[in-house]
Amino acid sequence: MTSMAILTCRPNSHPFQERRVLLTEAMKIGRSVARARPAPNNCIFDCKVLSRNHALLWFENSKFFLQDTKSSNGTFVNNQRLSKGSEESPAHEIHSGDIIQFGVDVMENSRKVTHGCIIAQIHLYNPDGTEFKPRNGMAPGPPLPLMGPPSVIQIQAQDLYQLQQYLQEAAHREQMLENKLAMLQRVMSETQEASQSSWQALIDEDRLLSRLEVLESQLQAFAKNQTEESLRKELVALQEDKHIYENTAKESLRRIFQEKLEIVTKLSDTERTCSNVEDECTHLKESYEMSQEELKALAAKHSDK
Structure with a gap:
């Protein structure tokens, strides 16, 4: 075996x-x-x-x-x-x-x-x-001295460990129940929020429908009060205003574009002037250095004489 x-x-x-x-x-x-x-x-x-x-x-x-x-x-x-x-x-x-x-x-x-x-x-x-x-199945030995009641002496480490396991299991189940309760509370809160949102959306929809009905009534009343000839004249006036605004906008854009061209031209002239000034400064610097060298040479001749 x-x-x-x-x-x-x-x-x-x-x-x-x-x-x-x-x-x-x-x-x-x-x-x-x-x-x-x-x-x-x-x-x-x-x-x-x-x-x-x-x-x-x-x-x-x-x-x-x-x-x-x-x-x-x-x-x-x-x-x-x-x-x-x-x-x-x-x-x-x-x-x-x-x-x-x-x-x-x-x-x-x-x-x-x-x-x-x-x-x-x-x-x-x-x-x-x-x-x-088992761990608590020990061979019989000399009698233990009386340290307390027999019920206390007979408690074994294995029993204590099993009790500890039971307590851990109970704590684990309690923790699982707490987690489930927290999840249910969260679901309840989310459900309440969704219900409140749905109710608010329904109220907003009713308000919007009422507003649309009022606007439709106003539009119908306006259509009854206005004749076709007056509507045509107002449309012509709106088109003329549109043309005026378009012409004004085009003129403004043209003027802005012209000013931009002038600014670009001035910028080019300024850059060219700066370049000429830099060249002149470079030439003057070179002349100054040559004059310094000649002055040193003259001073050396003067010292020799």
């Missing part, structure tokens, strides 16, 4: 099917990739927070061991991490009934989605089919 491990999903875990794995050799625990797909007889999980090679589980010398193989999000036994991030842990002995956690919950900021980790209770069985000793 062969040793076996059974992993049962905890309520606060990323959901997975119960696994029954035979430990004929070291069993790899990791994320589902390519051909490595989840199955009831392996430890491959369809969970994004796990590494591809997350941990190893094996049976050796009548003991069961678990080792973290440089995973990113860590491996935990009874809420204790086996190693730091991306570091391989030493082999850690585990017992039947331990709570094992692979990875941690990770929130994706882009979509505000939380990816859960794998949390399982493991039951271990020896090759002869008997269950491996």
Whole structure:
């Protein structure tokens, strides 16, 4: 016969099917990739927070061991991490009934989605089919000294850890309920805003229709009061005004264009004058330098004489 491990999903875990794995050799625990797909007889999980090679589980010398193989999000036994991030842990002995956690919950900021980790209770069985000793299943020893009431002495660390798990699960459910309540409140607020906007749009539409009716009435009254001849005369007057405005605008544009041409001509003359002045300054500077050199030469001759 062969040793076996059974992993049962905890309520606060990323959901997975119960696994029954035979430990004929070291069993790899990791994320589902390519051909490595989840199955009831392996430890491959369809969970994004796990590494591809997350941990190893094996049976050796009548003991069961678990080792973290440089995973990113860590491996935990009874809420204790086996190693730091991306570091391989030493082999850690585990017992039947331990709570094992692979990875941690990770929130994706882009979509505000939380990816859960794998949390399982493991039951271990020896090759002869008997269950491996639990962490609190110690061999009988000398009687303990009376330190308090028997009920206090009999409380085991495993019971305390299970109580802690229950409290964490209750807190997780409470947090989920709070999130749902907040979402419902947000939806209610958005619904109220949409209802208010719809009501305001309906009121605005009624006002607009009333305004259109008033304008149509005024237009009909105006059409009755005005004869066709008067409308024709007013149209002719409007066309004459249009021609006057067009001619005025054209004259203004022509005058502006003429002024622009004059300014461009003056600018060209000014640039040409500046160029001539610069040339003259350059010539005077050269004459000055030649005069300075002649003066120096005359001073040298004078000194010699």
